[in-house]
Amino acid sequence: MTxxxxxxxxxxxxxxxxxSPLYDAIGExxxxxxxxxxxxxxxxxxVDLAGLSGVQVRWILDPEPRAAMSRLLIDAAAALCADxxxxxxxxxxxxxxxxxxxxxxxxxxxxxxxxxxLMLAVxxxxxxxxxEAGDQFWLKQTITVxxxxxxxxxxxxxxxxxxxxxxLTAGRLLERIHLTAASQGIALxxxxxxxxxxxxxxxxxxxxxxxxxxxxxLPPGEQPLLTFRVGYPVRDGAPSPRRxxxxxxx
Ligand SMILES: Cc1cc2nc3c(=O)[nH]c(=O)nc-3n(C[C@H](O)[C@H](O)[C@H](O)COP(=O)(O)O)c2cc1C
Numbered sequence: 040m041t042x043x044x045x046x047x048x049x050x051x052x053x054x055x056x057x058x059s060p061l062y063d064a065i066g067e068x069x070x071x072x073x074x075x076x077x078x079x080x081x082x083x084x085x086v087d088l089a090g091l092s093g094v095q096v097r098w099i100l101d102p103e104p105r106a107a108m109s110r111l112l113i114d115a116a117a118a119l120c121a122d123x124x125x126x127x128x129x130x131x132x133x134x135x136x137x138x139x140x141x142x143x144x145x146x147x148x149x150x151x152x153x154x155x156x157l158m159l160a161v162x163x164x165x166x167x168x169x170x171e172a173g174d175q176f177w178l179k180q181t182i183t184v185x186x187x188x189x190x191x192x193x194x195x196x197x198x199x200x201x202x203x204x205x206x207l208t209a210g211r212l213l214e215r216i217h218l219t220a221a222s223q224g225i226a227l228x229x230x231x232x233x234x235x236x237x238x239x240x241x242x243x244x245x246x247x248x249x250x251x252x253x254x255x256x257l258p259p260g261e262q263p264l265l266t267f268r269v270g271y272p273v274r275d276g277a278p279s280p281r282r283x284x285x286x287x288x289x
Contacts, residue, residue: 042204042207043203043204043207047207060222061215061218061219061222063222064218064219064221064222065218067221067222068217068218068221069151069221069275069276069277069278069279070151070227070228070229070276070279071153071226071227071228071272071274071275071276072151072152072153072180072184072185072228072276073152073153073154073184073226073272073273073274073276074153074184074187074188074272074273074274075188075189075190075226075268075269075270075271075272075273076188076190076270076271076272076273077188077190078190078270078271079100079190079191080190080191080225080269080270080271082098082100082191082193082269084219084223085193085216085219085220085223085225085269086212086215086216086219087215087219088212091208091211091212092208093197093198093199093202093204093205093208094195094196094197094205094208094209094212094264095195095196095197095261096193096194096195096196096212096216097193097194097196097257097258097261098191098192098193098194099191099192099193099194099256100191104256105189105191105192107252107255107256108186108192108256109186109187109189111233111249111252111253111256112181112185112186112230112232112233112266113178113181113182113186114249115232115233115235115236115249116177116178116181116232117178118236118249119232119235119236119239120174120175120177120178122239125235125239126170126174127170129173129174129177130170130173130174132145132146132147133146133147133148133168133173134146134147134148134280135149135168136163140280143280144280144281144282144283144286145280145281145282146280147279148279148280149162149163150277150278150279151276151277151279152180153184153274153276153277155274181232185228185230185268186268188270188273189268189269189270190268190269190270190271191268191269191270192230192266192267192268192269193216193266193267193268193269194256194257194263194265194266195209195212195213195263195264195265195266196257196258196261196262196263196264197209197261197262197264198260198261198262200262200264205264206264209264209265210265213265213267216267217267220269224271224272225269225270225271225272226269226270226271226272226276227267227268227269228267228268228269229265229266229267230266230267230268231265231266233249233253233263233266234253234263234264234265234266236249237249237250237253237263
């Protein structure tokens, strides 16, 4: 495997099968946007930094910082919905009905929202939701489900956020954590609205509000790259749309 300079490249050759618990968990790994149980997670068991440098994971577990992180995530979701361009960019990934899912084979679908079976059946019968309705739904879920039931938040941080190799390493660490969580029956939900708002404030030249608030929850000098919540799920996560192997492997 080579990561740079031309993007990640993986050459596949034949050989004897080598077992790995993370490989075995691939089929069980789904982003879970549903409610989590009120039960603590032993977060240290989720992280293996072997062979990965320049990144670390900070866990936000204690009630006070966890509540501050929840408020930050809710405020970032609200700011994102109020920003027409970001709202449009988000909505472009939403696949309202099965026709849309089959056409794109990517993005966010109703099946991946963590609904119970009744709610999912009702949602599938409704016409494709508007951008405004989708934003309101997401904001409400952020308040009443995502932040309300997070057992802990994880943040992958670094001192070199703009370095491409660091960014790829952070992605590999995230994948490891997600697969390890899946192998232990622990759910993970990516929540990147705060870093998206930090970038947005920077690129529009707005006053930095989210950067300083996030920094106050992290060790000095460390920059957040990826944010997620973990917990024991009330319901299993569901598979999301995928392209055919032939569409992505050359
Ligand atoms: C780098 C990265 C950032 C993501 N950020 C978010 C996010 O902020 N909110 C969210 O709901 N899902 C987020 N996701 C989850 C993707 O939407 C999800 O992986 C995709 O829908 C595929 O679903 P799956 O993980 O269940 O296979 C993120 C995923 C990655 C890899």
